[in-house]
Amino acid sequence: MGKSLFRIGQVAKLSGLTPRTIDYYTQHNLLRVQRSSSNYRLYSEEALLTLEKIKKLKNKGMSLKEIKKDLHSEEASVVAIRxxxxxxxxxxxxxxxxxxxxxxEKQRVCNMLETKLTKTLTKLSEL
Incomplete structure (x- = not known):
């Protein structure tokens, strides 16, 4: 996705949520926010995707605590994959x-790299 940033009112319109709800999620660290030089809250396109996920998880009956845990574990998985x-x-x-x-020497290095790759793939499969 691009680098577009949206003010809270725009995010509310795009997500179908109220600015108050978005602010609540931001205060509870469910959304990342940047501040403009004028101190406006700016949300990325990623925040819109996160809001959609929050709405889906809430519709499944998950609490905000469970949603936060889910979002942060997903974030940790993304970091590990990178x-x-x-x-x-x-x-x-x-x-x-x-x-x-x-x-x-080629064979020795290949064996070493294969071992490292196997360990890395094992870690990935444990996620």
């Missing part, structure tokens, strides 16, 4: 550099 993707990128870069090494 870290794993970074590790995989690093491994691919190392593999590319193997072409310059003698064959025995």
């Amino acid at each position: 870290e794993i993707e970074d590790r995989i990128t690093d491994i691919h870069e190392r593999i590319e550099s193997l072409n310059e090494l003698p064959e025995a």
